[in-house]
Amino acid sequence: MLVTECTTGEEEFIQRIVTRYLYLKQRGLVISPRDWQYICRWLAQNIPLITVLKALEIGFAEMTEHTARVRSLAYIDRIVTRLERERRLMQIGRPKENETKSTSEVMRDGLTRIIAELEEIAKKEGDLAHPISNTILNIRRLIDEIDTRSLDFDHILKRVTQIEDGLFRSVFNRFEEEKKRYYEKKADKTLTR
Structure with missing residues (x-):
């Protein structure tokens, strides 16, 4: 550019x-x-x-x-x-001006929207459905924690970051497994010739 x-x-x-x-x-x-x-x-x-x-x-x-x-x-x-x-996480949970919600309610609403989006992605992605469903489960657990305990914003942000990193590691590991299988099959074909 x-x-x-x-x-x-x-x-x-x-x-x-x-x-x-x-x-x-x-x-x-x-x-x-x-x-x-x-x-x-x-x-x-x-x-x-x-x-x-x-x-x-x-x-x-x-x-x-x-x-x-x-x-x-x-x-x-x-x-x-x-x-x-x-910044994005704070925008997800920002209430409208006329509403007065607690931080936990705002975060719960934002995380619920994220779950809905991840469920849509999981329907479309066959291979990645398992890591995505694990991420959805972890977010639901976080929502339960928000409901039962009063968590501060920093703790919630830390947990969301951990969940995001877990999803990345799962997808990366799945990619590495697929790559390994590909090269093993390629080696088997070479040996059988």
């Missing part, structure tokens, strides 16, 4: 990130092609500018004299991902 192909809003998004990053980095006049890819990806994912700028501030604040310098936006990307996940 060239800057000339961008809309005014996209151009401002890119320019503000580049300017702030180079200012905090305190060296360089341009960003690397790799850093450019991160900015384009954030733009494509519709991550708000304020989230990226906050991640830049956090990333550079975490650096001290004894740790490595931020050399690319790859380090900042994990912070952007974390902040975006937190």
Whole structure:
């Protein structure tokens, strides 16, 4: 993506990130092609500018004299991902202005919507139905915990992140098993020839 192909809003998004990053980095006049890819990806994912700028501030604040310098936006990307996940989770549970719901009610409603979406995905995906159903079960357990105990937002966010990581590991392990079976079959065919 060239800057000339961008809309005014996209151009401002890119320019503000580049300017702030180079200012905090305190060296360089341009960003690397790799850093450019991160900015384009954030733009494509519709991550708000304020989230990226906050991640830049956090990333550079975490650096001290004894740790490595931020050399690319790859380090900042994990912070952007974390902040975006937190932002999305908070949006899921945001009540309407005229409603007054407790945090647990809001989170329960948001998690119930996630379960409905995962059930739709599980119907479409044959191979991934098992890991998805395990994730649904874990989310239901979390909802039960929310109902029985008063959990704070940080605890709920931590549990949702654990559930999300569990789903990723399950899908990755399933992929690795399929890859292993494929190569075993390929080796068997080679040996029988």
